[in-house]
Amino acid sequence: MDFKDFELIYKENRCEIKDKQKIELKLKEIVGNNNVSTKEIDILAYTNDTTLIGFNWMIQGQIAGLPDLITWPETVEKISEILKFANQEKIPVIPYGEGSGVVGGSIPIRGGIILDMKKFNKILEINDKNLTVTAQTGINGMNLERYLNKKGYTAGHIPQSLYFSSLGGWIAHRAAGQFSTKYGKIEDIILGIEVVLPQGEIINFKTIPRAATGPQLERLFIGGEGTLGIVTKATLRIWPTPEKRSLISYAFPSIEDTFNATRQILRENIYPAVIRIYDKFETKRHFPNIDNAKEKVMVIFVCEGNTKLVDLEEIITREKCEKNSGVDCGAYPVEHWFETRFRVTETSSMPTYKIVFDTIEIASLWDNASNIYHSVLESMNKLEGIILITAHVSHFYPNGVGIYFTFGGAPGKEQTDLEYYQECWDTTIKAVLEAGGSIAHHHGIGINRSHWMESELGGSIKTLREIKQLLDPQNILNPGKIYVDVWKGGEK
Numbered sequence: 001m002d003f004k005d006f007e008l009i010y011k012e013n014r015c016e017i018k019d020k021q022k023i024e025l026k027l028k029e030i031v032g033n034n035n036v037s038t039k040e041i042d043i044l045a046y047t048n049d050t051t052l053i054g055f056n057w058m059i060q061g062q063i064a065g066l067p068d069l070i071t072w073p074e075t076v077e078k079i080s081e082i083l084k085f086a087n088q089e090k091i092p093v094i095p096y097g098e099g100s101g102v103v104g105g106s107i108p109i110r111g112g113i114i115l116d117m118k119k120f121n122k123i124l125e126i127n128d129k130n131l132t133v134t135a136q137t138g139i140n141g142m143n144l145e146r147y148l149n150k151k152g153y154t155a156g157h158i159p160q161s162l163y164f165s166s167l168g169g170w171i172a173h174r175a176a177g178q179f180s181t182k183y184g185k186i187e188d189i190i191l192g193i194e195v196v197l198p199q200g201e202i203i204n205f206k207t208i209p210r211a212a213t214g215p216q217l218e219r220l221f222i223g224g225e226g227t228l229g230i231v232t233k234a235t236l237r238i239w240p241t242p243e244k245r246s247l248i249s250y251a252f253p254s255i256e257d258t259f260n261a262t263r264q265i266l267r268e269n270i271y272p273a274v275i276r277i278y279d280k281f282e283t284k285r286h287f288p289n290i291d292n293a294k295e296k297v298m299v300i301f302v303c304e305g306n307t308k309l310v311d312l313e314e315i316i317t318r319e320k321c322e323k324n325s326g327v328d329c330g331a332y333p334v335e336h337w338f339e340t341r342f343r344v345t346e347t348s349s350m351p352t353y354k355i356v357f358d359t360i361e362i363a364s365l366w367d368n369a370s371n372i373y374h375s376v377l378e379s380m381n382k383l384e385g386i387i388l389i390t391a392h393v394s395h396f397y398p399n400g401v402g403i404y405f406t407f408g409g410a411p412g413k414e415q416t417d418l419e420y421y422q423e424c425w426d427t428t429i430k431a432v433l434e435a436g437g438s439i440a441h442h443h444g445i446g447i448n449r450s451h452w453m454e455s456e457l458g459g460s461i462k463t464l465r466e467i468k469q470l471l472d473p474q475n476i477l478n479p480g481k482i483y484v485d486v487w488k489g490g491e492k
């Protein structure tokens with residue numbers, strides 16, 4: 001196979017490695033012969049993440065990015081040595097978890113070395129008294145959760161990508177799981193981490209429930225998207241397996257009624273583990289056979305934990321739903337959700353019909369939630385070629401929500417898939433910003449959102465850029481992400 005036969009999507013500012021053999025030999029010296037590859041089959045596997053437009057590219061014989069070498073280090077010291085060597089040679093290094101990211105975070109757009117974390121897969125300790133688990137960050141999400149479940153615990157972090165994402169990827173993208181309303185998002189779950197900085201220094205942040213030890217520097221790496229350091233170990237909160245689980249569902253006349261009901265539940269300091277609102281279009285798609293939900297907006301709830309508390313949560317949840325015109329739809333819609341919650345066939349089937357399809361999650365205070373929902377639908381429906389634009393709401397706070405839009409459409413004759421994809425993204429993000437929302441809730445920035453970072457962060461982007469330059473003066477760690485189009489002084 002010759003990669004020259006494929007059209008490369010990201011080919012600007014590639015790092016040209018003059019003597020690849022020398023780099024390969026040195027990497028082999030550091031991590032051993034079996035932990036380095038330049039085989040085409042391996043290179044091909046790391047040309048993309050799960051950015052949905054990648055499926056369109058695949059069908060058309062295009063590849064997103066082209067790495068030069070793949071490596072699978074086994075110890076933190078080896079990662080440190082690789083980074084020191086990469087700085088010396090000015091070669092990009094891209095941390096790679098399981099490639100389930102959907103914003104281009106682990107695509108090697110400048111070429112260089114993929115640093116795959118899969119051999120960092122050990123669970124190091126469960127501490128029942130502290131209710132913590134410590135693990136290496138390359139561990140697969142399902143393997144970690146399954147292990148915890150067998151011992152009688154849960155970490156409460158169940159993203160839809162549980163089976164094919166890693167602990168390190170969750171930390172890097174500030175992930176949020178399906179049960180996040182009760183257990184928190186990854187930043188609430190992480191108590192301590194170990195990080196290798198871009199120039200090779202290894203630092204450890206103590207595991208502690210809380211501290212007043214100045215600014216919490218470790219927060220830089222939770223959401224750092226592999227640009228500020230490589231997270232190698234983490235300690236997480238865990239919880240005993242819930243005693244009881246209640247499954248509740250209600251259908252409402254409008255999205256506003258669902259916002260009122262769920263906001264009023266959280267206002268009472270009641271946190272169902274799962275809350276999911278499906279707008280009218282998604283209710284029709286996911287629950288076509290529920291009579292009480294016809295032409296309505298479905299909300300499902302899972303309350304879990306101590307039996308007495310769950311009973312109380314259920315009473316208050318039902319009370320607030322009924323007060324806001326909710327009609328009881330029973331346990332079945334929630335059972336159906338449990339059965340289908342990891343199924344994503346829709347996603348990969350669309351590109352075969354030449355449809356550009358994706359999802360965009362954003363965050364909002366309650367103030368703006370309804371306005372954002374309607375503004376995005378209205379703006380997207382005006383776009384030429386749009387086939388569908390729908391939403392569900394899956395992450396809740398007493399102060400606001402995370403809204404998750406799904407769109408699909410056909411590019412115009414003169415447009416590439418990428419141009420149309422960007423038009424859809426830009427239309428959505430513009431509507432969100434104008435209606436007072438925030439551009440990302442839990443998928444991160446990567447490539448897709450980088451050109452919106454200035455609008456999102458305002459003046460603080462300058463400080464963020466200065467931190468990146470301070471930690472990574474050669475710009476070797478995952479270059480071209482988050483800050484790319486706003487990197488003053490040019491890419492190195």
Ligand SMILES: Cc1cc2nc3c(=O)[nH]c(=O)nc-3n(C[C@H](O)[C@H](O)[C@H](O)COP(=O)(O)OP(=O)(O)OC[C@H]3O[C@@H](n4cnc5c(N)ncnc54)[C@H](O)[C@@H]3O)c2cc1C
Nearest residue numbers: 097098099100101105160161166168169172175176226231
């Ligand atoms: C079908 C589907 C469902 C999804 N559902 C959810 C969901 O429910 N919730 C959610 O939050 N996300 C979801 N995602 C998105 C994705 O799974 C998450 O972003 C996940 O956190 C990425 O993990 P990964 O191990 O695959 O990371 P990768 O895709 O390999 O990498 C993501 C980023 O993290 C960096 N990185 C990876 N490991 C490390 C490390 N150890 N140290 C530093 N940087 C690192 C990479 O450089 C890259 O920038 C979903 C994706 C798909 C395709």
